[in-house]
Amino acid sequence: MIILGIDPGTALTGFAVLEKSKDRDEKPKVIDFGCITTHPGDTMGQRLVDIYTEIQKLIKEHKPGKVSVESLFFFKNAKTVMQVSQARGVVLLAAAKERVPIVEFTPLQVKMTVVGYGRAEKKQVQEMTKQLLDFGNLDRKSKHRKKDDAADALGVALCAALVVDKLKA
Numbered sequence: 001m002i003i004l005g006i007d008p009g010t011a012l013t014g015f016a017v018l019e020k021s022k023d024r025d026e027k028p029k030v031i032d033f034g035c036i037t038t039h040p041g042d043t044m045g046q047r048l049v050d051i052y053t054e055i056q057k058l059i060k061e062h063k064p065g066k067v068s069v070e071s072l073f074f075f076k077n078a079k080t081v082m083q084v085s086q087a088r089g090v091v092l093l094a095a096a097k098e099r100v101p102i103v104e105f106t107p108l109q110v111k112m113t114v115v116g117y118g119r120a121e122k123k124q125v126q127e128m129t130k131q132l133l134d135f136g137n138l139d140r141k142s143k144h145r146k147k148d149d150a151a152d153a154l155g156v157a158l159c160a161a162l163v164v165d166k167l168k169a
Contacts, residue, residue, distance in 0.1 A: 012035045069095075113162050
């Protein structure tokens, strides 16, 4: 199964594409990951169009069996939460239009599933993600792959891959 993980945002939307084998002992393989970057000078409408278009391209290219999206959590800034929710909306729309099932996880759920501790630090999640995934020969040094949003998307996709295993157990 191919899983597309998304960490939504308006400036940067992290994405990760994993291949989960039927063999439970085999690590999920990273096919691709990075960030969709929008131009800060563009209108919010144009930025959302850009995110939608890039998500559509990822879905058409990789044909995921599931899209895993980080759901909103409490933000101190109302403007930020509104913009992130708009980005989430276009991600959900792109997946729904292609009839790809969507699963959503809160940051707490991702931390609990990947690390086993809901209050884990971002670095702990990133380190455990590195250990649990097979990156093969994929170049991790690319500029768009070094961002936290790309790492967060890997965690969101990994969470879906691990939950799939638990559901089958």
